[in-house]
Amino acid sequence: MKSAETPLHKVQGLGASHSGTGHFWRTGVTSIALIPLSLWFAYVMLGLVGTNEVTMVQYLAHPWNAILMAAFAAISLYHMGLGLQVVIDDYVHTAGTKIFLLLLVRAAVIALIATCVFALIRIASV
Amino acid sequence: MADLPQKPGRVRPLSPHLTIWRWQVTMLASIMHRATGMALSAGAIVLTWWLISISDGPEGYDSFMVYAAMPLGILVLFGFTWAFAFHFCNGVRHLAWDLGYGFDKHVASNTGFLVIAVSFILTLAAFALIWTGHAGYLQ
Numbered sequence: 293m294k295s296a297e298t299p300l301h302k303v304q305g306l307g308a309s310h311s312g313t314g315h316f317w318r319t320g321v322t323s324i325a326l327i328p329l330s331l332w333f334a335y336v337m338l339g340l341v342g343t344n345e346v347t348m349v350q351y352l353a354h355p356w357n358a359i360l361m362a363a364f365a366a367i368s369l370y371h372m373g374l375g376l377q378v379v380i381d382d383y384v385h386t387a388g389t390k391i392f393l394l395l396l397v398r399a400a401v402i403a404l405i406a407t408c409v410f411a412l413i414r415i416a417s418v
Numbered sequence: 419m420a421d422l423p424q425k426p427g428r429v430r431p432l433s434p435h436l437t438i439w440r441w442q443v444t445m446l447a448s449i450m451h452r453a454t455g456m457a458l459s460a461g462a463i464v465l466t467w468w469l470i471s472i473s474d475g476p477e478g479y480d481s482f483m484v485y486a487a488m489p490l491g492i493l494v495l496f497g498f499t500w501a502f503a504f505h506f507c508n509g510v511r512h513l514a515w516d517l518g519y520g521f522d523k524h525v526a527s528n529t530g531f532l533v534i535a536v537s538f539i540l541t542l543a544a545f546a547l548i549w550t551g552h553a554g555y556l557q
Binding site for chain 2: 320323324326327330334336338339340341342343344345346347348349351352361365368369372375376379404407408410411412414415418
């Protein structure tokens, strides 16, 4: 019986990289988002240097600041995962180690995003 | 790929790597972009630690500051600041390339020197603000 699969679907994901331009695109989009967020982050870090814990809690408990910090942390960490994936792809050539490290990076990204968001919610609810 | 079996006794040629080329600023900036990106992954862990320490109350924050205020801690934070400034500036350079701008040989070299210089200026400016008492303005 003739397969209903289209010729395009049969070859999708079969190139040397097993994927198309998605990785490149996500790196670019996250880096554009990180331009204003990084400038804001630098402004906040300089503004909080040398202050005490009470000031930091007050500042980070404000909804806009909490949301921007969560966005900065989450998008940075996602961008980090994309970058570390390229490093692993380039330098690790043993299939088992490579898959282990790629999964480890993804797990670390999710765990760190969750931890940052948890900390920010905790700060805001004191 | 090393996981593909090779016939014994037959050493296949590898493409030339880092050691064979004369250093160029474009190559240096490219290597630095990857190195600072990897360093900033450690920075992301410190950022997470900082946020958790604040959420732990004054004692939790003190436990972070014990390390952050040490000479070694300040040196590490100086390093993260420079890595952040460089990765930011060179990232903008990469985005310009993605849009098709600045790929001309001499332009790429000049912007390479530029982002390295600007990254150091921004880092020194940030620490100058801190050491002259102009930071901490959100209090």
